[in-house]
Amino acid sequence: MRARALLISALAVSTTLAACGPVSPRRAAEQCEERARAAQGVQGRVGVGIGSRGVSSDLELSVTSDALRGRDPYVVYDQCVRAKTGQGPIRPLAL
Known part of the structure; x- marks a missing residue:
């Protein structure tokens, strides 16, 4: 029973460490380009639609x-x- 608990703990720690480890240069570039774009200023999205219930709209703003x-x-x-x-x-x- 104790060995099983140790194994589960070891797997959890190794999974956590793998998630925090270095990423591929390509993936890092993609993630960091997104972060750099967000550093330019306020980012936003506007949506407008027309449906059977009339006009609907959506506005989303974010700043880092x-x-x-x-x-x-x-x-x-x-x-x-x-x-x-x-x-x-x-x-x-x-x-």
Whole structure:
């Protein structure tokens, strides 16, 4: 019984560590490009539709701490990739 509990604990820890480990340079670039875009300022989405119940609308706004602090999106991208992979970006940021 004790061995089973230890095995389950070990699996949980290894799964957690794997999730926190380095990601591929390609995946890091994708994730960090998104973060850099968000650092440019307020992001938003507007939706308008017409249906059997009449007109409907939707508005969504978001702002990140990087945008509030006025951080340069290129610096955000570079630091994000380095934190995720341990190396520099594999491609330049294209906003």
